[in-house]
Amino acid sequence: MDIHVIFIIFSVVLNTVSSGKHDKYAGYTVHGVHLRDVQDQRVLYELQHKLNLDMWRYGVPGDRPSLVMLSPKQADVVLNELDRYGIKHYLDVADVFWNLAEFDQNLISYRRSRSERLVPFEDYPTHAEVNAYLERVAAQYPEIVTLVTAGKSWESRDIKYLKISTTNFTDSSKPIYFMMAMLHAREWVTTPVTLYSIHRLVENLRNEDRDLLEGTDWIILPMANPDGYEYSISDDRMWRRTRSNRPEISTTCVGVDGNRNFDALYQPSNNPCSLTFPGPHAFSEIETRIVRDILHKYVDRIQVHLDIHSHGNYVLFPWGDGTLTPNAAQLFHVGSVMGAAMDSMKLPSAGFYRVGNSALIL
Ligand SMILES: *[C@@H]1O[C@H](CO)[C@@H](O)[C@H](O)[C@H]1NC(C)=O
Secondary structure, X not given: OHHHHHHHHHHHHHHHHHHOOOHHHOOOEEEEEOOOOHHHHHHHHHHHHHHOOEEEEOOEOOOEOEEEEEOHHHHHHHHHHHHHOOOOEEEEEOOHHHHHHHHHHHXXXXXXXXXXXXXXXXXXXXXXXXHHXXXXXXXXXXXXXXXXXXXXXXXXXXXXXXXXXXXXXXXXXXXXXXXXXXXXXXXXXXXXXXXXHHHHHHHOOOHHHHHHHHOOEEEEEOOOOHHHHHHHHHOOOOOOOOOOOOOOOOOOOOOOOHHHOOOOOOOOOOOOOOOOOOOOOOOOOHHHHHHHHHHHHHOOOEEEEEEEOOOOOEEEEOOOOOOOOOOHHHHHHHHHHHHHHHHOOOOOOXXXXXXXXXXXXX
């Protein structure tokens, strides 16, 4: 029995290694950077943009370190530069390749240990599995759930969302809560949050949550960027962008950063290979147009639009240039209540949720 188990684990390691999927991250490292103040933050920001660095986490000066992934070539330049400014740093991940291989292995063992009992929100489901779940819930609860196929992604995957309502969206006095996830492909943990929300609202409604279902209409879009997500499973675990391919713009780099493809504060860029390339123009991507159209259609009633990311423990609100909306005080209040609620359930090792304007916090 023991030998059998060991053999399975060993063959998993071999499969992972020989598949070559993570090869491009061999020798990549992740470094924690202790920011003392806004000056340090600016130094790192400049480096990030000059060298197209992949930030795993934006830090908070004096509170939590930044995490930045570096190729072997970048490491020399960046660490020297940090030293020059007296900015302290430490090695957080010694080899990203092995980090990713270990992640795969853990996921395989987890799935094996759960075998038949795994439901989509306890897993990292494929895009097809997500759609199958949405279809099943809609078919099983037709009186409160409506399935909408919003359109097709660049690679022709159906992008679907659920409308959940005890009044079929006909009561215009009800607020709408629009929840979405997975605009950034590698942020795998975000889709299960939406699926679990659907589960709790529809399949497993608790008495104390009844007001959430009855007093609010819900729009839940679990996977905004299915092409990027599938690519992050099959080819590049760190993929973040869409997969739109425009040879007239670039023959080597595909996709755009969905976050920066909206028309709010859209900033043109002539660097299609940048991790944060905003696209040739605002809403160049069908994936962001689908989000835009939901917002336009229900703008009069949407009270919360929650776009779930997994970059870190933050509740962030607009705008991305540090200016505030007229309801910023209200957003801060709601965000703080959310943050405190999540703090009460977070793992002891995780940081407290930081609440504030996205540009000022990050
Ligand atoms: C909800 O309303 C739509 C029209 O907007 C209609 O097509 C659908 O049949 C209604 N569903 C239920 C359960 O009444």
